[in-house]
Amino acid sequence: MRVNGTLINYYFHCKRQCYLHGNRLNLEDNSEIVKIGKAIHEEKASRSENAEISIDNIKLDKLTSEYLTEIKKSDADVEAGKWQLIYYLKVLKSKGIIRKGKLECIEKNKSDKKIMYFELTEDLEKEIDKYIEEIESLISSEEIPEALNEPKCKKCAYYEYCYI
Numbered sequence: 242m243r244v245n246g247t248l249i250n251y252y253f254h255c256k257r258q259c260y261l262h263g264n265r266l267n268l269e270d271n272s273e274i275v276k277i278g279k280a281i282h283e284e285k286a287s288r289s290e291n292a293e294i295s296i297d298n299i300k301l302d303k304l305t306s307e308y309l310t311e312i313k314k315s316d317a318d319v320e321a322g323k324w325q326l327i328y329y330l331k332v333l334k335s336k337g338i339i340r341k342g343k344l345e346c347i348e349k350n351k352s353d354k355k356i357m358y359f360e361l362t363e364d365l366e367k368e369i370d371k372y373i374e375e376i377e378s379l380i381s382s383e384e385i386p387e388a389l390n391e392p393k394c395k396k397c398a399y400y401e402y403c404y405i
Contacts, residue, residue: 253321256386263380316346330361
């Protein structure tokens with residue numbers, strides 16, 4: 242499986258989830274939280290003409306002349322959303338499309354900012370390249386990473402796989 246935005250996000254959220262999804266074990270269709278996230282995306286997309294654009298193996302939430310906007314249900318894992326957005330900015334750049342990034346969280350839980358802004362710098366580009374290599378190595382590995390055993394695991398689509 243080629244690295245995509247979902248795998249980038251999962252890599253930061255949980256290496257086990259990244260590995261399983263990257264090896265085509267998809268349990269998201271049974272998750273209420275994932276369904277809520279998809280409903281939020283669909284609702285936002287229905288109100289915008291620049292939403293849900295597919296390029297190669299990625300789907301962009303919203304693209305304008307200035308920003309690529311990635312929409313997340315909550316701010317529970319901003320780091321994962323940030324790197325997913327950086328990855329998308331890199332893919333766009335490879336197509337000759339230069340944009341700034343905007344990470345928009347619908348529900349605020351942990352941060353006091355609802356919208357965060359990013360720009361693809363040379364350093365961030367080198368860093369995302371390193372993460373892409375790490376994800377490719379992780380997915381091709383024979384070993385499944387250990388479960389995290391953290392409170393966030395209870396909300397994960399892979400919870401039953403990991404714990405039941």
